[in-house]
Amino acid sequence: MPNWLLPEYIQDMLPEEAWRIEAMRSKVIELLRLSGYQLVVPPLLEYEESLLISDSQDMDVRTFKLVDQLSGRTMALRADITPQVARIDAHLLNCQGVTRLCYAGSVLHTQPSGLMRTREPLQIGAELYGHSGLESDLEVQRLMLQALALTGVDGVHLDLGHVGVFRALVQRASIGAELEAALFAALQLKDVPALQGLVAGLPADVQASLLALAQLYGGAEEVLQRAHKILPDFTEIRAALNELEQAAAHLKPLAQGIGVDLAELRGYHYHSGMVFAAYHAGSHDAIALGGRYDDLGKSFGRARPATGFSMDLRQLFGLLPPVVQTRGILAPYSNDAALLASIARLRSEGHAVVVDLLGNAAFRSELNCDRELILRNSAWVVVELDN
Numbered sequence: 001m002p003n004w005l006l007p008e009y010i011q012d013m014l015p016e017e018a019w020r021i022e023a024m025r026s027k028v029i030e031l032l033r034l035s036g037y038q039l040v041v042p043p044l045l046e047y048e049e050s051l052l053i054s055d056s057q058d059m060d061v062r063t064f065k066l067v068d069q070l071s072g073r074t075m076a077l078r079a080d081i082t083p084q085v086a087r088i089d090a091h092l093l094n095c096q097g098v099t100r101l102c103y104a105g106s107v108l109h110t111q112p113s114g115l116m117r118t119r120e121p122l123q124i125g126a127e128l129y130g131h132s133g134l135e136s137d138l139e140v141q142r143l144m145l146q147a148l149a150l151t152g153v154d155g156v157h158l159d160l161g162h163v164g165v166f167r168a169l170v171q172r173a174s175i176g177a178e179l180e181a182a183l184f185a186a187l188q189l190k191d192v193p194a195l196q197g198l199v200a201g202l203p204a205d206v207q208a209s210l211l212a213l214a215q216l217y218g219g220a221e222e223v224l225q226r227a228h229k230i231l232p233d234f235t236e237i238r239a240a241l242n243e244l245e246q247a248a249a250h251l252k253p254l255a256q257g258i259g260v261d262l263a264e265l266r267g268y269h270y271h272s273g274m275v276f277a278a279y280h281a282g283s284h285d286a287i288a289l290g291g292r293y294d295d296l297g298k299s300f301g302r303a304r305p306a307t308g309f310s311m312d313l314r315q316l317f318g319l320l321p322p323v324v325q326t327r328g329i330l331a332p333y334s335n336d337a338a339l340l341a342s343i344a345r346l347r348s349e350g351h352a353v354v355v356d357l358l359g360n361a362a363f364r365s366e367l368n369c370d371r372e373l374i375l376r377n378s379a380w381v382v383v384e385l386d387n
Contacts, residue, residue, distance in 0.1 A: 125310030328352035
């Protein structure tokens with residue numbers, strides 16, 4: 001096999017993609033910086049137990065593992081940066097109040113997470129610790145939508161869910177772990193026949209509610225009205241529905257549409273409250289994800305209220321319209337002091353200046369320039385490049 005071939009679903013980023021992704025990254029990081037988020041850069045490699053979220057089979061399957069030759073312990077390549085940021089908040093920073101952290105870096109997956117997805121996403125996101133109220137959920141959701149707008153992705157649809165509804169029904173009926181897992185799987189598929197078999201023997205109101213969850217998705221206002229009528233008036237359920245109503249109202253100006261899906265339990269094993277996802281007509285999969293995960297810090301000995309979002313910049317690049325690349329200025333190779341001063345001035349003004357080391361007109365097109373520096377009347381001036 002040729003040594004230049006890459007593994008399946010692993011790709012190089014060539015200049016056009018790399019430059020546009022870097023521009024998106026810098027815009028999002030600047031948005032987060034101005035919003036009070038501090039940048040952290042966790043390592044790509046950690047001990048296995050630090051990276052695998054408790055009870056998450058999905059995370060375990062997605063994670064590459066290897067043996068550390070120094071310690072003999074199992075190590076893992078991160079499949080998600082969120083657990084690392086939770087570790088940093090819990091132990092390295094150890095703040096008592098609200099902490100806002102952001103990050104950008106590659107993660108690795110054993111399998112692609114969706115159609116045509118890379119196994120090396122470039123994940124960027126933000127996490128907010130130390131506040132359990134709706135205000136922090138709204139801050140993070142608003143930032144996610146603003147970040148998507150900054151990257152140039154428009155026409156975003158936001159879907160909201162809340163794991164508290166399903167969790168309240170499970171707890172009220174004292175459902176065991178095995179049945180809970182089966183119900184969870186059936187709800188993700190909205191498999192009503194399977195649900196009907198699974199809920200047999202449960203209290204009547206819980207049966208009806210679990211079956212109803214599979215049908216409670218669509219426009220936010222309509223779904224929430226139906227949910228208030230259909231679902232039992234448990235304190236936890238009422239609180240969850242109220243949070244969803246407030247979020248839909250606050251975020252309406254930032255999204256093309258807002259829906260609610262009460263069967264959406266993505267990340268159920270570690271999410272503890274409202275969850276959300278952004279969708280775009282150009283993608284089969286969600287283009288950004290997030291939610292509340294107040295219990296994740298337990299595995300690091302310090303549980304803190306937390307909510308956050310993440311997105312894959314490589315996925316977002318595929319949704320952007322093509323643009324005409326900014327081209328540079330060609331300069332001859334010379335040690336002429338005036339030429340070097342002109343090149344330095346142009347670069348300080350933000351122009352790309354490319355020195356033509358070969359001086360061969362046959363290769364000029366490869367240098368991506370549409371202007372050139374020439375000596376005219378004893379002065380270096382920029383003119384249109386004669387192709």
